[in-house]
Each structure stands twice: as C-alpha cells, then as structure tokens.
Amino acid sequence: MSVAQPQTPSPVTPATNRQITIVSHCTLFYWWPVWAVGFLLGILSLTWGARMAIVPPGTEVVQNAEVIGPMKENKETRYKDREVLVLPAGDPKNPDHQLSDDSLRLHIARSKSFGVLFATVLLLVVVITNVPLRGMWSFMVIFVVIALSIIFALAGWWETILRNLSYLDIRINAGGYFFISSILFLIWLFTLLIFDKQIYMVFTPGQFKVRTEIGGGEQVYDAVGMTLQKQRSDLFRHWILGLGSGDLIVKTAGAQAHQFEMDNVLFITKKVHQIEDMLKKKAVVESK
DSSP: OOOOOOOOOOOOOOOGGOOOEEEEEGGGGHHHHHHHHHHHHHHHHHHHHHOOOOOOOOEEEEEEEEEEEEEETTTTEEEEEEEEOOOOOOOOOOOGOOOGGGGGEEEEOOOHHHHHHHHHHHHHHHEEEESOBBBBHHHHHHHHHHHHHHHHHHHHHHHHHHHHHHOOOOOOOOHHHHHHHHHHHHHHHHIIIIIIGSSEEEOOOEEEEOOOTTOOOEEEEOOOOOEEEEEBBBBBIIIIIIOEEEEEEOOOOSTTOOOEEEEEEEEEHHHHHHHHHHHHHHHHHHHE
C-alpha cells in the first residue's frame, strides 16, 4: 500500500507579481537639444570667447593709434600701435558716451557661428516637435533634402547660398545662453519628473490602471482581450530627439470597448515586449 506524498504548492512565477508603467510625455521632452547646446555654447563663450564692448552710434575704429593714458606713479602712460575705439563727441555726463571696465564685462564668442548654430537648433526643434512626419513622410523629407542638395551642387548654387549665409551674424553672450538654457532645463526637468507622471498606465498580469488627465482618478480595466498598437514612428521626433520613443494605442475588449492613446512613451518597443511577455506568461500559468 503506497502512501500519497503531500504536494507542495507550486511557487508563483515572478511574472505574476510584475507591473509595468507607461508614462505619456508632452512634446517638451524633445526640447533637450536646445538647453544642452545652449549650456555648451555658454561654457565655450565664457572660456574661449572675447569681450563685447557696448558703444554708442558713430564710434570709429582707429588703427595704429598712440594713446596717452592717465598718470601712474607720477609717470605718463603711453600706448603705441594700438587699435582704439573713438567715441563720438558728446555730453561727458551721458553714460552712453562713456566707457568703463563695466562696459567690457559681457563674455561673447569670437565666432558668429555660435549664435547661428543655436538659432538653427531652436528652429529645427520647433518644426520637428510640431510637424508630425510619420512613416514614409520621414523618408520623403530625407529624400527631398538629398535630392535638392545634389541639384544645388550640380547647378553651382551652393557657393552663392553659402556666400550669402556668411553675412548672417547672430551673437548671444554667455549670460544669454545660460539664462535661456537654465530656465528651459528647469521647466524640462519639472515636466519630465513631476508633470508627465500624472498621465500613465500601470499594467499587471490581470488588469491595467489608467489615468488620462492630471487631477483625474484612476480607471481599472480587465487585460483579457486587450490589444496594443504601436503607431508608426516619426523618424526625427521619436528616434533622433526621443531616443527610441513612440506613441501607443491600447484597446480594451468587450461590449463597451475603450481606446486610450499614450503619446511620446520612452523606450516603447521594450515596454510593449515586456507587456506582451507578461500577458503570455500569465496565460501559461492559468492554463496549468
């Protein structure tokens, strides 16, 4: 006569205790290149740059000038073969007609390309974050840019375009770069860490919770029959600026089906695979 051995309950798989959180980010997340480039250009302007003199209209530049300076230790100070800024004659009490050490406190880059680069990055981010180019549209834009570049080169127009662009002179001092970048970075960081986390989805093996608006409550739905759909990526916004982000559509099953759209989800491909794997493991555990 055989004695039945007591059966120990099978351990619960780690997948059943997992939860995956999806956070929807606003388009401000994609503005990180603006503050990053701004900080970089500010540091370069501060360390490698020159000083900017604020002078009134009519100021002249005199080459190879000899300047007699103030008395130092009962000796006359002379400067020979110098470049001098000669301010126009005017009221000596007018601060606009006076130069001092305070007039040269502004650090600025020697090259005008710094300001042009910052303005270009800013305008590109504005266009990329506001004009969606999904799927084939992204490749069409790249194709058009390459085709126009070849046509301009064959027609010899690039030389004329670059020569005219050389007259473009945009200059921002180091303080301007740091001010814009610091304010934008603080707003970006607050939005990323606090504001964006108010709109989310939390997936567990049997259900998922949704909050679709800031200040609103959570809604709980059954994960059975749920479908996930990743929208076509915007090459410039999702991959170049978003580092692998994307938009997600979640549809529930049943008579009263709901559809939720989560925009700008970071690492969306990885998150979708994790959710699908979690649901598959739950189905296997239930079947056992």
